[in-house]
Amino acid sequence: MSSSDNAPAPSGFKARLAGLVSPAHLKVGLRAAVAGLAAYGIAYGLALPNGYWAVLSAVVVVQSTIGASLKAALDRALGTLVGGAVGVAAAVIADGSLSLTVLTFAIAAFVTATVSARSASFRLAPATVVIVLLADPGNHEPWLAGLHRVFEIGVGGVVGMLAAVLIVPERALFRLFPHCAKALRVSARLLELGRDGLLGRGLDPGELDRLNSGARAALRAADARIAEARTERAGGFVSHADPAPVVRNCRRLWHSVIILLRVADQPMAAPVVERIAPVLDAAVAALAAQMEALAVRLDGAAPADAADGAAAVAAAVVALETQAEQLSTDPALADVLRGDTLAALFAAVTACGQARENLEELAARLAEVEGEAAQDD
Template identity: 35%
Template sequence: MIAATAAAFAAYKTLGLHEGYWAVFTVLIVMQASIGGTLGAATDRLLGTLLGAVLGGIGAALGRTDTVELGLVLVTVTGIAALVASIRPRLRIAPVTAAIMLLSAPPGAPVELFVRDRIIEIGLGGVIGVLAAMLILPARSHGVVIARTLAVLSHIEAMLRAQADALTAGLALPSSPQHGALRQALAAVELAMKDADRERASRLADHGIPASVPRTLWRIRNDLVLSGRALDEPLPQAALAALARPSAAMLTAHAALAARCSAALRNGGTVDRGDVETCYRTFGTALDVFRRSDAAATLDFEASGRVFGLAFAAGRLHRDLLDLAGRVDEIAPKKGPVADRAPPRSVDR
């Protein structure tokens, strides 16, 4: 940021731009945490500037000096720019640029030169910002995606362990603020993936992260919502006696799998599946035994729905976490052929 600001200041002084401080402002606005983010912000600002400069220039060309007339032109110009920005969010800077162009145009100055200078100044700032992001301690979006994915997996692991503890203790698990934090972390992963894709499209980097990773993480989050709803009240004693221990062991194994996915992403390796398949099959066996028992027949409709809702969520969670592990294996450097794995068995009915 320091280097880019200095370069923008030196460039506009060297080129003798009358209002070249817009190049400095643009650098400060577009610089992001990664190359892809900076490139996206610079592109959006330039596109918004083009639209806003044209609209503001048209308004300034009308030459209105009366306060009421100028206000009407201002409202009209910014309204048109805001309407376009509502349809194309990338142009959200257009209303601001249009208003600045209209209100700061020097009296008597050629409008076309004024518009041209603003586009040059903001374009110059965007180019300097992107070059600085690329050349000075470059931060590729790949690392940002990995870091944010690790944060998501940390939330997932904590929520799975909390559900396992609730089953072991036979207690209810109220709605956790972790759900909101997980949702925000997932949105951050999607944003970083967009920046990474922008880098790849611009041939600045090839991040090598499958697009299915954010989708799989969202599915796991939805699975946690389903299992959380089943545990928002204690399970019936008959179900706890039969299923609490295998259910808790199964959730703990999946939490450990999430932790191993984190370790593999951090270290660039493949994911050890551990005993997750064994624990899941044990849970499935216990569920089948309970389903055929007399105790299951005594459950009312609501209790039965929560017990078998937990089983349904467990099946989805098992499938999606194994799918995530497969995607993490794809990211790891290839060191040789990977043995085919049998598809997971589901206990869904």
């Protein structure tokens, strides 16, 4: 076998590797490595008794975005403070007595675990209680052990946050928008498939399920980033508008398409298809083009002229509504325009009309976020 026969293999391996490890993943790895080394240096320089807690906190706090890192740092700080306070109080009450240590530990674990179950922000509290009470049974100064733990974790949290902010920082907004872009592109494809089903061009239920699952997953991922973006705003790291309305309108757009998909498995009668197909094709094409234009903006590319796309969508949807109204009053179609065909026709009109409204609202909300996000750069 010649060397040329093996040529495609490296590129295939590189493609698979790129799919497993993206530049975003490498950025997180770089920040975590720097944060861990910096925390280790500080812990060593200050001769902290359990400096590994500072290193561990620094590495754990480093997340994919500034907002996620800030939330992780705050959660660790809250959990440590609450757990440290409860653990120190329990240790003082126990005062070296084994029986009292067992009793106070049970109570402290119950209290902190209950608090952490109520709010995930305190999930480190039970672990801190264990460390303060049981890590050094011979320690007769539990308050000092608690202070050490709080200080060590605090050092790690600060170092981790500095790494997130100073080393190739990434804002949550730029991790949120690509998920919205994917949802738009999937919705456009679903709209086209629904149109084909109504017009008798065939419908693949398997592809519909796959695309709907993709839209649902993309929107859930976007929802997860909203909290990070809001944390960045609350922390003063950014000043852009709340991106939640952008995600909300993407979801509404997908729901508009679902209106059409619910009747897409029942093709309309042939005489109706013949007259509605041209305007329905035009409306779907205009809507899909506008979805793609907004998806490009969400991906961070330079926006095209939004006014032209919105005008094309409006004209195409109005033409569809007009044609549907004419068909509904045409005596020649009275025998065929009933039942499933009538329901399918007006489902198509409703879906396209709502999609148009949602696209207009989405463009307006996106413009608000874009305008203020540009000030943060």
